[in-house]
């Protein structure tokens with residue numbers, strides 16, 4: 188028997204059209220590189236995006252062609268986010284901070300046809316263009332950086348390219364193209380924190396469902412009422428899907444361009460009355476220092492933090508000093524990315540403060556559409572007791588079932604769940620907590636130490652700005668933890684105090700030796716702003732040569 192319901196395709200075109208029909212007056216604001224502000228409405232956005240669809244078609248973009256972007260967060264990037272999939276092309280967001288070899292690998296593996304690139308980023312691509320096998324054209328976006336773009340073959344300015352298109356033709360394309368909801372719409376490669384980049388192809392359907400999923404009140408609670416600023420780059424897991432969800436809901440969008448730190452970011456949050464911002468912990472760490480230095484009149488009520496663990500001290504400090512709620516979330520490129528969020532349940536609101544923070548530092552529970560489990564080496568579910576650890580596996584409406592043109596069987600269980608490589612506990616309330624990535628666990632005397640837990644404790648000390656923990660080989664213990672830490676401005680690191688604090692939380696044989704605490708100027712970061720433990724392990728090899 189069949190249901191009586193319409194088979195309405197979940198495609199991006201319908202989200203785009205809604206922006207025009209329902210909230211054409213709402214704003215999209217971008218801070219350009221020269222600090223000027225570009226401001227227009229979703230109505231104007233819609234028209235340019237349709238014109239861009241036509242321009243792409245007239246320039247020979249066919250179904251399923253991969254069209255890459257190499258750009259920061261701004262309105263033209265948002266135009267590309269919809270124009271490319273709405274003519275059945277595939278939006279491929281390239282991570283601008285990757286090493287050249289990785290970039291070359293990704294562009295050739297994806298066989299990108301065009302690259303839309305910010306003027307200020309052309310220098311980074313120029314030395315590689317001869318290695319790109321499939322790229323036919325570069326379209327240069329004037330981000331208002333005061334420099335000349337590097338010389339790229341077959342380059343054209345974005346506005347000239349757009350002028351080749353016709354709005355009416357775009358309108359016809361939007362209404363006539365028969366796009367299946369399962370057609371690919373977007374593509375991201377993992378940032379290679381733990382190995383070679385791997386490609387994920389999102390479909391119209393998965394982006395549509397993910398957009399609805401993140402808007403849920405129990406998820407990120409995005410709505411037309413909010414003004415949203417994604418610090419998380421549009422080249423990193425689609426800025427966590429926020430641009431798609433904002434076009435869907437009509438939330439005012441504020442793009443920070445290159446102004447991601449300190450005063451320029453705080454000023455933008457203030458001027459545009461941003462209510463929700465999203466980014467990795469390092470960004471909020473720097474902003475916190477700025478907010479301590481200078482008073483801003485902020486409307487910000489929520490900061491979505493993911494990508495790495497949000498330390499308890501950060502959650503507590505923002506809450507107590509600025510009344511800002513840090514919403515801790517977990518996700519991966521492979522999960523579109525939102526998988527879990529840590530929101531206190533109604534009955535937890537009566538718990539004592541200490542217990543509430545214990546829940547809020549966890550990565551939280553699966554959002555509707557996602558299922559999570561944790562398994563041991565034999566594939567059995569670990570007890571949901573908040574203590575036993577296992578590998579997190581997930582499945583759901585927006586989780587990848589394979590990688591693009593790569594057969595990586597070990598990433599999936601036999602019955603098709605995705606293996607995340609994250610080591611976690613799950614408690615009786617179904618709150619998940621990451622203890623580590625499999626590769627980052629430290630094994631001391633046959634037992635695992637969670638580097639994340641140790642880092643969070645050290646970062647909770649008032650004189651520590653950032654801390655990262657990695658293992659070094661040890662003859663007796665197998666591995667021993669080594670701490671790299673950065674002092675806060677004007678402070679110095681008290682190694683003894685670190686040891687004393689750790690003693691409260693770890694067994695004595697897990698505590699690092701005082702000589703294994705190293706003070707450095709900054710923790711090396713990956714292309715998406717996470718602590719780069721590969722670099723730290725190499726540092727360890729140098730330090731402990733003999």
Ligand code: ADP
Pocket residue numbers: 377378379380381424492493494495496497515516517518519520521550607608609621623624715717
């Ligand atoms: P990469 O795998 O290259 O780091 P992703 O952005 O896909 O790129 O990273 C996903 C990983 O980031 C997760 O597997 C997890 O290890 C980590 N992660 C994401 N969110 C959190 C979080 N809230 N707390 C701790 N780790 C997180």
